[in-house]
Amino acid sequence: MLDNELPTDSLLEAYGRMALIRVFEERVSELYRDGEVPGFVHLSIGQEASAVGACWPLAVTDVITSNHRGHGHCLAKGLPPEPMMAELLARATGTNRGLGGSMHIADPDLGIFGANGIVAAGVPIAGGAALAAQLRARGGADSGVVVSFFGDGAVAQGAFHEAANLAALWRLPMVFFCENNGYAEFSPIADQHPVPMAARAAGYGLEYASVDGNDVEAVIAVMTDAVRRIRAGAGPVFVEATTYRWHGHYEGDPEKYRSGEELAEWQRRDPLVIARVRLLRRGVERDKLDWVDAQVRARIEAAVAAARQAPRPDVSVLRSSVYAPRPAVAEPDWKPAPDGEIFRTMDAVRLALEGELEASPEVFVAGVDVGKGGNVFALTRGLYAKWPDRLRDTPISETAVMGLAVGGAMAGLTPVVELMYLDFLGVCFDQILNQAAKLRFMTGGKARMGLVIRTQFGGGRSSGSQHSQSLEALLAHVPGLTVVMPSTPADTYGLLRSAIRDPNPVVFIENRQMYGMKGPKPPADYLVPLGKAKVVREGTDVTVVSVSRMVHEAVAAAEALAPRGISAEVIDLRTVAPLDKETILASLKKTSRLLIAHEGVTDFGIGAEIAALAAYDGFWSLDAPVMRVAPPPTPSPYAPNLEKRWLPDRESIERALEALVRV
Numbered sequence: 132m133l134d135n136e137l138p139t140d141s142l143l144e145a146y147g148r149m150a151l152i153r154v155f156e157e158r159v160s161e162l163y164r165d166g167e168v169p170g171f172v173h174l175s176i177g178q179e180a181s182a183v184g185a186c187w188p189l190a191v192t193d194v195i196t197s198n199h200r201g202h203g204h205c206l207a208k209g210l211p212p213e214p215m216m217a218e219l220l221a222r223a224t225g226t227n228r229g230l231g232g233s234m235h236i237a238d239p240d241l242g243i244f245g246a247n248g249i250v251a252a253g254v255p256i257a258g259g260a261a262l263a264a265q266l267r268a269r270g271g272a273d274s275g276v277v278v279s280f281f282g283d284g285a286v287a288q289g290a291f292h293e294a295a296n297l298a299a300l301w302r303l304p305m306v307f308f309c310e311n312n313g314y315a316e317f318s319p320i321a322d323q324h325p326v327p328m329a330a331r332a333a334g335y336g337l338e339y340a341s342v343d344g345n346d347v348e349a350v351i352a353v354m355t356d357a358v359r360r361i362r363a364g365a366g367p368v369f370v371e372a373t374t375y376r377w378h379g380h381y382e383g384d385p386e387k388y389r390s391g392e393e394l395a396e397w398q399r400r401d402p403l404v405i406a407r408v409r410l411l412r413r414g415v416e417r418d419k420l421d422w423v424d425a426q427v428r429a430r431i432e433a434a435v436a437a438a439r440q441a442p443r444p445d446v447s448v449l450r451s452s453v454y455a456p457r458p459a460v461a462e463p464d465w466k467p468a469p470d471g472e473i474f475r476t477m478d479a480v481r482l483a484l485e486g487e488l489e490a491s492p493e494v495f496v497a498g499v500d501v502g503k504g505g506n507v508f509a510l511t512r513g514l515y516a517k518w519p520d521r522l523r524d525t526p527i528s529e530t531a532v533m534g535l536a537v538g539g540a541m542a543g544l545t546p547v548v549e550l551m552y553l554d555f556l557g558v559c560f561d562q563i564l565n566q567a568a569k570l571r572f573m574t575g576g577k578a579r580m581g582l583v584i585r586t587q588f589g590g591g592r593s594s595g596s597q598h599s600q601s602l603e604a605l606l607a608h609v610p611g612l613t614v615v616m617p618s619t620p621a622d623t624y625g626l627l628r629s630a631i632r633d634p635n636p637v638v639f640i641e642n643r644q645m646y647g648m649k650g651p652k653p654p655a656d657y658l659v660p661l662g663k664a665k666v667v668r669e670g671t672d673v674t675v676v677s678v679s680r681m682v683h684e685a686v687a688a689a690e691a692l693a694p695r696g697i698s699a700e701v702i703d704l705r706t707v708a709p710l711d712k713e714t715i716l717a718s719l720k721k722t723s724r725l726l727i728a729h730e731g732v733t734d735f736g737i738g739a740e741i742a743a744l745a746a747y748d749g750f751w752s753l754d755a756p757v758m759r760v761a762p763p764p765t766p767s768p769y770a771p772n773l774e775k776r777w778l779p780d781r782e783s784i785e786r787a788l789e790a791l792v793r794v
C-alpha cells in the first residue's frame with residue numbers, strides 16, 4: 132500500500148464527490164450557453180481533486196473561503212447542489228436567495244464563508260475566521276481550522292501578502308490552499324511571478340507543501356496531515372496544488388492564450404479517471420462506478436428541474452437584506468447633574484471599549500499599536516493588561532486588519548478594529564466596500580456582519596492632505612455601512628457601546644481635535660440609538676444640520692446670532708448613514724430654511740444628500756435656497772493661514788446664516 136493510499140470505500144466516496152462537482156459544472160455550462168444562468172460563470176472542471184481533497188479532513192464547524200471559481204469548493208465542503216443550482220438560476224430558493232450568483236455562493240452555517248468576486252479578498256477574511264478559531268481554542272489542542280482557497284494569480288495581490296504575514300506571525304490555524312492552474316485569466320504563471328510559490332511561502336515563514344492537485348488521494352494525504360498538525364497548534368501551512376482548468380477562464384472565453392495540445396495533455400490526467408482506474412484496480416466493479424455516476428446525474432437533473440420550478444426572488448428581498456434589524460435602543464432621558472462627574476472624549480472611547488470587552492468574551496480589539504502600545508492617542512491604554520488575548524497589536528496591514536473584522540464577525544465574534552487615520556481607508560477599502568458592506572446582502576441576509584471600524588480624523592492642526600480628511604461621504608455612499616460621527620464625550624460613549632452591540636458593520640469616526648474635550652459623564656449603562664439625529668439647540672428661523680466637531684461651531688454661530696434676533700435650530704446628525712430624515716424634515720417644516728455645515732469638502736459631500744432631501748421631501752417647507760458651508764473642493768492645505776481659510780468655523784457659519792435669513 133502506498134503512503135497516500137486511502138481505504139477503497141473512502142476513495143469511492145471521494146470519487147463520488149468529484150463526480151458531483153463534474154456533473155454539476157457540466158450542466159451549468161449548458162445552462163449558461165442556453166441563457167438560463169445569467170452573469171459570469173467560472174468553472175473548475177479539471178480541478179475537482181484539489182477541492183475534494185482539501186475539504187476532506189474538515190468538519191462542518193471548520194471554515195473555507197473561496198474565490199470566483201468556487202462551485203467545487205462549496206460542494207466539497209458540504210453544500211447541497213440543489214440550493215446552489217437554484218442560486219445559479221437566480222431563484223428565491225437559492226443559497227443566497229438570488230442575491231449572489233456564481234461568484235458569491237456562501238453558507239456561513241456550513242462554514243462556507245463565501246466564494247468571492249474580488250481576487251484574494253477571501254484570504255484576509257479567512258484570517259479573521261482563523262483568529263476566531265484560535266481564540267475559541269484558548270490554547271487548547273483541538274482548534275478549528277480554516278482553509279482559504281485561491282489561485283496562483285491571487286498570490287500577486289497585496290491582500291494575500293498581508294494575510295500571509297499576519298497568519299504566520301500569529302500562528303493562525305489556517306491552510307493557504309493555492310490551486311495553481313498555470314493561468315491567471317489569460318496570463319501564464321511565468322508572466323506573473325518572479326519566484327516559485329515555495330520561495331514566497333518561505334519568505335513569510337509559512338510551512339510549504341506541494342501536491343499533485345489532480346490526484347485526490349495525494350491531496351487528501353497532504354491535507355489530512357496538515358490539518359491534524361494545525362489542530363494541535365502548529366502554525367499555518369501553504370499548500371500548492373498543481374492542476375488545470377479545462378474550460379476557459381470564464382464561459383465564453385475565446386482561449387487564445389493556450390494550445391489544444393496543452394489542454395489535451397491535461398485531459399489525459401483527468402482526476403476522475405485517475406481515481407476510477409485505481410478503484411477498478413482495487414477490485415471495485417465497473418457497474419458500481421457507473422451506478423455512482425448515474426446517481427449523481429439523476430441528482431443534478433432533479434436539482435435543475437426543481438430550480439426551474441422555483442419562484443424568482445421577490446423585490447422585498449433587496450431592502451431586507453442590506454441591514455440586519457437593529458436592537459431597539461431608546462433615546463436616553465439622562466440629564467447631567469450640575470455637579471456631576473466630568474470626563475474627556477478619550478476616556479469615553481476607552482470606557483466604552485472596556486465595558487463591551489467586559490460584557491462579552493466575543494469582543495476583540497485589533498489594530499496598529501492598540502494593545503501594548505495603548506494607541507497613538509492613548510485611547511486603549513490599560514486594556515491590554517486586562518485582556519492580552521483580545522487586544523491585538525497588528526502589523527501595519529490594514530487590509531488584513533479589516534479581514535480580521537469581516538471573517539471574525541462571520542464566525543460570530545464581535546470585532547472592534549482600528550483604522551489609525553480615516554485617510555488610510557484607501558489601502559483597505561475593498562474589505563470595507565465589497566466585503567463588510569455587502570456580504571450580508573449577497574448572502575440573502577445570512578452572513579453575520581456585526582463589527583466596528585473605529586477611526587479618527589480632524590482638520591485644523593496642519594496635518595496635511597493625507598491626515599486630515601473627512602471622508603464620511605465616501606462611506607455613507609456604500610449601502611450596508613452605518614457611519615457614526617459623535618460630537619460629545621457622552622455621545623461617544625453611548626454611540627460606541629451601541630455600535631459594538633449593533634449587528635451591522637459600523638464605521639465609527641471620532642474627531643481627534645475633540646479627544647481632550649470635557650463633558651458630563653453618563654451612567655455606565657448609557658446607550659445612544661444609532662440612526663437618530665438630535666436637536667441640540669432649538670430655534671425657529673433657520674435649521675443648521677451638522678455633525679462631529681462642526682456641531683460646536685454651528686451652536687456657537689447660533690448663540691452669536693441670538694442677540695440679533697435670529698433664532699437658529701441646530702441638529703447634530705450623530706449618525707450620518709442611514710440618515711435620520713424625519714428629524715431634519717420636522718425641523719425644516721418649522722424653520723423653512725436649511726444650512727448644512729460639515730468638514731468634508733462641499734462637492735458631492737453629505738450636504739448634497741441633505742439638500743436633495745430638502746429639495747424633494749421638504750420642497751413645500753422651503754422658503755429659501757438650501758446653503759452649504761464646507762471646505763472648497765481642494766485637498767486640505769498645510770500652511771495654517773490657508774487651512775484656517777479652508778475649514779469652516781463659527782464665523783463662516785454665522786455669515787452664511789445671516790445671508791440665509793435675509794433671503
Ligand SMILES: Cc1ncc(C[n+]2csc(CCOP(=O)(O)OP(=O)(O)O)c2C)c(N)n1
Binds near residue numbers: 250316
Ligand atoms: C482585485 C481583482 N482584480 C482582477 C479581477 C479580475 N479577475 C478575476 S479572476 C482573475 C484571475 C485570477 O487568477 P487565479 O487567482 O490564478 O485564479 P483562476 O482563475 O486561475 O482560478 C482576474 C484577473 C478581480 N476579479 N479582482
Ligand SMILES: [Mg+2]
Binds near residue numbers: 282284310314316
Ligand atoms: Mg490560476
